[in-house]
Amino acid sequence: MPLKRVVQFTTVPMFDHHRIINHVTLYIQSSTFLYKFSSLLQRLIFSSYLISNYLLISITLLWNTLVMTL
Secondary structure, X not given: OHXXXXXXXXXHHXXXXXXXXXXXXXXXXXXXXXXXXHHHHHHHHHHHHHHHXXXXXXXXXXXXXXXXXX
């Protein structure tokens, strides 16, 4: 009877251990995915910001040249 208890005690934490490891790997995978996604999003936002700045500058330059010529 005590041996059975000991076996139960040793098998259940092993199962929990594997479950915890699986959870940790899943969390790491999801976090790396989120990190990659956020970095991609940051790049997109930064590039759109640069493009909008460039467009704004070119439009103002064009407008200035038009005003100067008129």
